[in-house]
Amino acid sequence: xxxxxxxxxxxxxxxxxxxxxxxxxxxxxxxxxxxxxxxxxxxxxxxxxxxxxxxxxxxxxxxxxxxxxxxxxxxxxxxxxxxxxxxxxxxxxxxxxxxxxxxxxxxxxxxxxxxxxxxxxxxxxxxxxxxxxxxxxxxxxxxxxxxxxxxxxxxxxxxxxxxxxxxxxxxxxxxxxxxxxxxxxxxxxxxxxxxxxxxxxxxxxxxxxxxxxxxxxxxxxxxxxxxxxxxxxxxxxxxxxxxxxxxxxxxxxxxxxxxxxxxxxxxxxxxxxxxxxxxxxxxxxxxxxxxxxxxxxxxxxxxxxxxxxxxxxxxxxxxxxxxxxxxxxxxxxxxxxxxxxxxxxxxxxxxxxxxxxxxxxxxxxxxxxxxxxxxxxxxxxxxxxxxxxxxxxxxxxxxxxxxxxxxxxxxxxxxxxxxxxxxxxxxxxxx
Numbered sequence: 001x002x003x004x005x006x007x008x009x010x011x012x013x014x015x016x017x018x019x020x021x022x023x024x025x026x027x028x029x030x031x032x033x034x035x036x037x038x039x040x041x042x043x044x045x046x047x048x049x050x051x052x053x054x055x056x057x058x059x060x061x062x063x064x065x066x067x068x069x070x071x072x073x074x075x076x077x078x079x080x081x082x083x084x085x086x087x088x089x090x091x092x093x094x095x096x097x098x099x100x101x102x103x104x105x106x107x108x109x110x111x112x113x114x115x116x117x118x119x120x121x122x123x124x125x126x127x128x129x130x131x132x133x134x135x136x137x138x139x140x141x142x143x144x145x146x147x148x149x150x151x152x153x154x155x156x157x158x159x160x161x162x163x164x165x166x167x168x169x170x171x172x173x174x175x176x177x178x179x180x181x182x183x184x185x186x187x188x189x190x191x192x193x194x195x196x197x198x199x200x201x202x203x204x205x206x207x208x209x210x211x212x213x214x215x216x217x218x219x220x221x222x223x224x225x226x227x228x229x230x231x232x233x234x235x236x237x238x239x240x241x242x243x244x245x246x247x248x249x250x251x252x253x254x255x256x257x258x259x260x261x262x263x264x265x266x267x268x269x270x271x272x273x274x275x276x277x278x279x280x281x282x283x284x285x286x287x288x289x290x291x292x293x294x295x296x297x298x299x300x301x302x303x304x305x306x307x308x309x310x311x312x313x314x315x316x317x318x319x320x321x322x323x324x325x326x327x328x329x330x331x332x333x334x335x336x337x338x339x340x341x342x343x344x345x346x347x348x349x350x351x352x353x354x355x356x357x358x359x360x361x362x363x364x365x366x367x368x369x370x371x372x373x374x375x376x377x378x379x380x381x382x383x384x385x386x387x388x389x390x391x392x393x394x395x396x397x398x399x400x401x402x403x404x405x406x407x408x409x410x411x412x413x414x415x416x417x418x419x420x421x422x423x424x425x426x427x428x429x430x431x
Contacts, residue, residue: 078115081112082112088108091104198320218259222257222261233268247275251304251308254308255299260312262313269312269314276305276308280301324370325372327372330360331407334354335392338353342395368410374410376411380411
């Protein structure tokens with residue numbers, strides 16, 4: 001075996017020279033170890049690589065960062081153009097040596113301004129849409145969405161008008177389910193309670209002359225009626241009051257021929273009817289208290305108003321509400337004016353003022369516990385004390401008959417002290 005030290009040749013290999021020589025061999029002293037390592041590696045278990053294939057599809061997400069880089073470069077370019085445009089706009093207007101104003105800018109500045117305006121408009125639109133969506137979502141979360149039903153009630157202090165008192169809640173239940181069938185059946189009955197009925201004094205209008213005239217004659221009457229309507233409308237738009245003769249003429253034409261006119265818009269139609277109601281109430285106020293009826297162009301007052309409402313296409317219920325409200329307003333003003341005259345010592349004038357509503361309340365008597373009279377009583381309670389209202393009731397009893405005492409007591413808010421007022425009236429009227 002060889003060693004790492006010097007060694008001599010065997011005798012069968014004669015030395016090339018006689019001299020003493022030393023041969024140095026460079027050999028690996030780790031050869032045995034390498035063999036042992038190689039043997040050790042042979043003992044170790046061989047490694048096997050297995051490739052498994054699956055039929056399941058893979059989910060891959062590829063994010064390309066190139067647009068982000070391009071956006072950053074575009075943003076830098078936009079900001080740079082903004083700085084350039086700002087410097088250019090600083091010299092937008094200049095004054096030359098000839099004292100002339102020069103307005104000049106670069107095309108890039110105009111492009112930047114236009115782009116900024118477009119982006120600003122787009123951002124404003126997006127923010128507005130988002131704000132609306134958020135507001136609707138917030139309203140929906142609170143249960144007060146605009147699509148939710150409204151809960152309305154009748155306010156008698158406002159003349160029976162409907163007011164919104166709450167927002168309804170949406171119900172996902174089936175309205176035809178067995179537990180709710182009874183409530184669904186009772187709903188129409190409850191709805192009928194809030195429908196306004198015609199007062200007892202409202203007459204039935206019958207057009208007896210509708211079939212007397214032929215088509216040509218009715219067309220002629222209709223043209224004449226519309227001519228009067230145009231005159232009334234022009235006078236109203238000009239700021240003038242509606243003439244009483246025009247109201248009587250229009251009613252006469254429609255009653256004679258049986259035609260009906262259409263007045264637009266509806267506020268002009270309602271104003272015309274209110275003017276006719278005030279005209280009739282003025283006639284009733286000027287009439288003596290002992291009169292039993294008022295004749296207006298051959299008709300009594302309720303018949304005139306009911307027929308005129310039909311001639312101009314106004315619903316009966318709406319017309320009756322307008323008349324009742326006008327009667328209540330006239331009653332309130334006369335009572336306050338009578339008390340003012342009484343406080344001034346003008347007793348006779350106060351009695352005359354109270355007499356104006358005697359015939360009015362007999363011809364157009366309000367319904368018992370009507371919302372109009374309740375509104376009048378609440379208004380008078382704020383201006384007059386209880387003793388003052390009792391004194392007015394005493395004066396009213398001396399002027400008007402007993403058929404309108406109930407209405408006066410209701411207007412003055414004395415229904416709870418009805419017996420006391422009756423005793424006071426008897427004591428003062430008795431000699």
